[in-house]
Every structure is written in structure tokens, then in C-alpha cells.
Amino acid sequence: GESVGLHLPTLSVQEGDNSIINCAYSNSASDYFIWYKQESGKGPQFIIDIRSNMDKRQGQRVTVLLNKTVKHLSLQIAATQPGDSAVYFCAGTFSNDYKLSFGAGTTVTVRA
Amino acid sequence: DVKVTQSSRYLVKRTGEKVFLECVQDMDHENMFWYRQDPGLGLRLIYFSYDVKMKEKGDIPEGYSVSREKKERFSLILESASTNQTSMYLCASSTRTSGIGEQFFGPGTRLTVL
Numbered sequence: 642g643e644s645v646g647l648h649l650p651t652l653s654v655q656e657g658d659n660s661i662i663n664c665a666y667s668n669s670a671s672d673y674f675i676w677y678k679q680e681s682g683k684g685p686q687f688i689i690d691i692r693s694n695m696d697k698r699q700g701q702r703v704t705v706l707l708n709k710t711v712k713h714l715s716l717q718i719a720a721t722q723p724g725d726s727a728v729y730f731c732a733g734t735f736s737n738d739y740k741l742s743f744g745a746g747t748t749v750t751v752r753a
Numbered sequence: 754d755v756k757v758t759q760s761s762r763y764l765v766k767r768t769g770e771k772v773f774l775e776c777v778q779d780m781d782h783e784n785m786f787w788y789r790q791d792p793g794l795g796l797r798l799i800y801f802s803y804d805v806k807m808k809e810k811g812d813i814p815e816g817y818s819v820s821r822e823k824k825e826r827f828s829l830i831l832e833s834a835s836t837n838q839t840s841m842y843l844c845a846s847s848t849r850t851s852g853i854g855e856q857f858f859g860p861g862t863r864l865t866v867l
Contacts, residue, residue: 650793673854675854675855682860683858683860683861684757684843684845684858684859684860684861685796685843685856685858686858687855687856687857690854690855730795730796732796734854740798740801740811740812741796741798741856743795743796743797744795745793745794745795746795
């Protein structure tokens, strides 16, 4: 079946550096992807999304890159701040499916 | 701001008890979802609803049921709680336009079944 997975469960980043969180998916028919951020004690919060007809999308300090050839997407956070410490989930939908499939999450820790 | 509230942050129940988890959203969203979140497994969809009195099974509906009598409220029911249902339960909602995309989540209910 379809799956979405993250490469690393944890990531430690120096404050001010750029963060890159990676995610892979198995179904080439996937057509929509989302990144969520979950801070401690809170529910996930939408960050940014991208459709399969795009390779790149930028938001405020965040960029999502989609490489359909290798079925990989990444979330880049520029100038990482302490408030970026959280668990980050990628999620995707697949053709003929009605739900989001979530990855296991990457815990990002920002070092001062 | 969209607000999704869940009835309890923490809940402790005994095996065999009937458990009700309530979720309310205040933004008139058509779609509502129930997930469970377990370490290393991400979020898994239990049930969702795209309209009042409508429900659809997600990936792991076994042992659960849902009720949506009003648009703003979506309840998750554990008919007979078991220890393997100990988990974090998250409710979410979204508009018909955004579909299953941008979902707004509640803070979660951490359920422990003894």
C-alpha cells in the first residue's frame, strides 16, 4: 500500500543554521503533500503544502521541494530559531484515496 | 482563529469501560477527523466525517465508533476499552474546499487504559 516515511527520527540544528527535513513516499500516483509542525503539548499545525505539478514552493522561512523522480520531498527551514523546535510530519494523499497518510515524524531540536 | 477543542487533555479508564471522546470546532467546517498518534507510527486515521450524520472508516476503525449529530461536534467512542487503545487521540477539522488538506487540530486527549 501507499506509505509516507521520514528518513531520520531526530535532527539537531544550531540556531541560525538552515534545517533540512527529508521524507520519502512509495506511490508515484501521489498528488498532494503537506508538512505539519507539532509543538510539545499541542496538536499538529499546517506549515505548507505542495501539489505534484510543482517542484518547489516557498513560504515564510520555509521551502518545500518535491522530486517526483525519486519520490522524495524535503522541508527546508531557513535561519532556524528556538521556536522551530518541534516534531515535523510529512503527509501525502494518493490518487483515488480520500485521506492523508502521515510519516512517523522528525523531532527537530535547536541548539543555542 | 479556528479553534478545535477536545473534552479532556488526560483520561484514565479501565479495561472494558465505554469511553467517549468529544471534539468541537467553531469554524463551521464540514469535515472532521479522528486520529490516534503513537510513537514511531505518526498519525493514523480512525474515522472521518464529511457531513452531519455521515461517517467513513479510516485505516484503523476496529474497536471504535463515531457519532456526528451536529456539524460542530464529532465524538469518538470506544465501546469496550482495551489496553492497546492507550494512545494520544487527535481531532481535526477542515473545510469542504480544502478537503483533507489543511486540517486544524485540537490539542489531543492522552488516554490511558488500565
